[in-house]
Amino acid sequence: MNNLPEGSEPSKLGRRLCIKCVTSITEDNIYISKDTFFPLCMFSGGFRPFNGDLLLVEYSMNPGTSNMNIHSASPLNSQNMEEVCVTSIDGRNGMVESTIFFTLDSLHIPSGYIPGLYDIVDVVAVDTMQPHCSWRAVSMTPLEMVN
Template sequence: MWRRLSRALAFFRKRADPDEGHERLLPESESHHVQVEPIYDHFNYTGPSEPEIKVIIGCVTSIVDGAVYINRENSFYLDTVCEGFVPYTGDWLEVMYYAEPGAAHIKALSVKPLNSRRVDQVKISSVHGRHGVIDSSIFFTLDSLQFPAGYVPQRCDIVNVVIVESTQSCYLWRAISMTPVYGY
């Protein structure tokens, strides 16, 4: 590389033959400094590089000691989930991450539900202990549900809910937030 650069610079520094009436390309009196930055070819360069950011879409298979496992293979810690959302087993997530070499867990940059939506004025179909069903199609558990202080979900209550895509037995949605509709 240096040999080629030296030849190229020598070419431009040469004087043309004065008998031919040509001027020289670079005046001798001027000092020219060329700053050369190294160009690494990615096959041989072993220096530091930015980690490759990837996206994984998967189902939460378990949550153990603050580590969320997706598809039984990848895991990350709960401290990186988006505010107001706590993953639950069965939830479908989109995780933006990078993997550090030799690390047991991926480093999640952002975690969010794969699909979410708001559903207004739906009826609670059933409540069994800490679990229930809304509109015969949306699962909820009091363990991961946000609702107003003092409110206890009851069968036939009309509520507004925020739901996320989640595989829960025979239900495909899980409520993460519930607000009763008073005076319906």
């Protein structure tokens, strides 16, 4: 992330939108390429990007340079899915309806709840580029659990 030149206003620089994929994450920053990143604190609320997530990024370019200034970033799309089934679990990762990836490393769940195989849940999912799926669950709420 680069600072705007002193005295510049973002409106004069011409903001643009692009779709970018999260390539890596550190404790403080989200990378959308090897050299382009922005602070994690740019995201408010419960959303925390994960590798492979697709983001809608508002940016401008520093005049005369190839430096990109990130003004905002958000999930490209999100979708609420009600009464869907956890269809597989492998360690800290799993799938819902065999098409929605989740990982306990970034999933918002009620305190004390751990997803179980065949649990019926409501999820909020975002666009991602994970192997074999195009959605990643960012939150999950159980409706009932099947033993």
